Amino acid sequence: MKTLLKNGVVYQAGKMLPNDLLIADGVIKALGTDLSELVTSETNVIELNGRLVAPGLVDVHVHYREPGFTHKETIKTGSKAAAHGGYTTVCAMPNLDPVPDTPERVKKQVELNKTDGVIKIKQYGAITKGLKSDELLDYAGMKAAGAFAFSNDGCGVQTAGTMYQAMLAAKKLGVPLVAHVEDNSLLFGGVMHAGQKAKELGLPGILGVSESSQIARDLLLAKETGVHYHVCHVSTKESVELIRLAKAHGINVTCEVSPHHLLLDEDDIPANDGFYKMNPPLRTKGDHAALIAGLLDGTIDMIATDHAPHSIDEKTGDMRTSAFGITGSETAFALLYTHLVKEQKLLSLGKLIDLMSKAPAEKFGFDAGQIYAGAKADLAIFELETEYELKEADYLSRGINTPFTGQRVFGQTYLTLVDGRPVYQKEGEK
Incomplete structure (x- = not known):
């Protein structure tokens, strides 16, 4: 036909x-x-x-919650939501139960994605066993089973030696190492950015340095190993500056920014409302301006949603007890087009499309993101x-x-x- x-x-x-x-x-x-x-x-x-x-949009960062957390989302509902937002290729994070941290589990997850997904779903394998340990894995076996990259998203790799060894393995296999950057020792139970708004609301804050300090560590490790190091959801001005400097020094680093960090800052949080709780949190106006600048000058390579669905019970009420994360697949293009292209005229329509399709496809080596005969x-x-x-x-x-x-x-x-x-x-x- x-x-x-x-x-x-x-x-x-x-x-x-x-x-x-x-x-x-x-x-x-x-x-x-x-x-x-x-x-x-x-x-x-x-x-x-x-x-x-437009070319089908490409999202390198989604959470589909199946298996283990299907009350939040399933592969079928998540992929339908992505299609609703114009996405045709997405990359699913491994914070599942069980975690895809063995070749057998990766293979099973890849098959489930293919069976239940209505779009193309690429699967991350874990960096360490169970995501929170320092135990390294059979990376070659997971790649052979279908993992296109490795990530512990949701958890920062806390030990430099573990990250170094994982980077060496990823470099040898020619696949990206994709990092959720967060030093747990600097979190202090925070639930939103450690700024003026947190003080006004009487809530514990998350220091920006919890992100940027781990990026600094990892960039030096990436320089040493030569791996393609990709930073998830950058949110602070220091993070942007570190990545800009690393690129100038020839380090093989790429990074993404989430729509909510391009559209909101801490001053947009109206109250102690769990719907505004995300990780990383909404930062300051200065951080927001740095993210826009980084997007415009090419320091930030792409936009990725970090689509993170939760049940209403898990997001209702106090930020101290609600879950981190917001959804994004169905709203990302419309929101960014409306605010950044149509209203503020910060981006051209073509640039926005490239950031959401061509750029992620090129940086990760996907056959996607462009329109041409063939x-x-x-x-x-x-x-x-x-x-x-x-x-x-x-x-x-x-x-x-x-x-x-x-x-x-x-x-x-x-x-x-x-x-x-x-x-x-x-x-x-x-």
């Missing part, structure tokens, strides 16, 4: 081009203003009326002109734990295709 996406505005090779796009056998066969000679009576024609056709038909079609409200009732994730619900935004997902197959279609559309 052939599908013709007709009268779209296609983002291709850095340009917005009014084009039709023909798909067959899961691949983009042709692009152009007139593809009538390639269309038959059996071709499925989808009229786009000027909607944006590419896989992993596509996201967005409505840019129609304003809509973010509503809990519309979320496909089991988690509704986001403070952005109720905002009016632009950039609604109209259609998401994976290998040419619709995996999400706006309700009421055919």
Whole structure:
């Protein structure tokens, strides 16, 4: 079956081009203003009326909670939520039960992702046994079983020697080492950033140096080992400056920033509300400005959601007892397009798309993130002109734990295709 996406505005090779796009056998066969000679009576024609056709978005940081925590999310609900947000490739973190820390567990997880996921799900293997130990693992076996990279996300690797040995192993295998950077000895029971807002709310704070100090350690280890070292969800100005300096010295480091850290700071927290509890926490206005600057000058390589669903009971009430994390798959593009592109004009639309598709795909070596004849038909079609409200009732994730619900935004997902197959279609559309 052939599908013709007709009268779209296609983002291709850095340009917005009014084009039709023909798909067959899961691949983009042709692009152009007139593809009538390639269309038959059996071709499925989808009229786009000027909607944006973008490469399917790529998210290197999601949490799908299955197995072990399916009351929060499942692979099926998480991947449907990602498709709803325009994502066609995501990378699932290993903080599961059991943790995918053996070749057998990784293989089982990869198979489950493939069976239950509606999009393409790449699986992280753990850095250490159970995520919180110093016991190193069978990295070669986990890679052979399907792990594309290694991470202990949710837990910083506390011992330098352990991180050094893990980096050596990852370098030897040619895979990234992806780090949640957090020195536990500097946390002091904090639940939000250790700043003025925490004092006002009477809540224990998380020091920014708990993040930046571990980044400093790891950058020196990455220089020593030559590994591709990737930093998750940077949040402080010191972290950005360290990574900028490391890149200038030729260290093989990449990093990501989460949408909520680009859109909010500690002053946006209205009260002691668990929906604003995330790790790393919302930082100062100065940190927020540094993240924007780092995104604009290329120090920060990509945007990743850190989609972290929880049950409503786990997020309701006092920050001291609620869980860390917010959801992001279904709201990221619309929020960033609305605020950073349309309103503040900090980013061009093309730059935003690149940060959410081409850049993560290139840095991690994925066959994704670009539109051209012969590419896989992993596509996201967005409505840019129609304003809509973010509503809990519309979320496909089991988690509704986001403070952005109720905002009016632009950039609604109209259609998401994976290998040419619709995996999400706006309700009421055919």
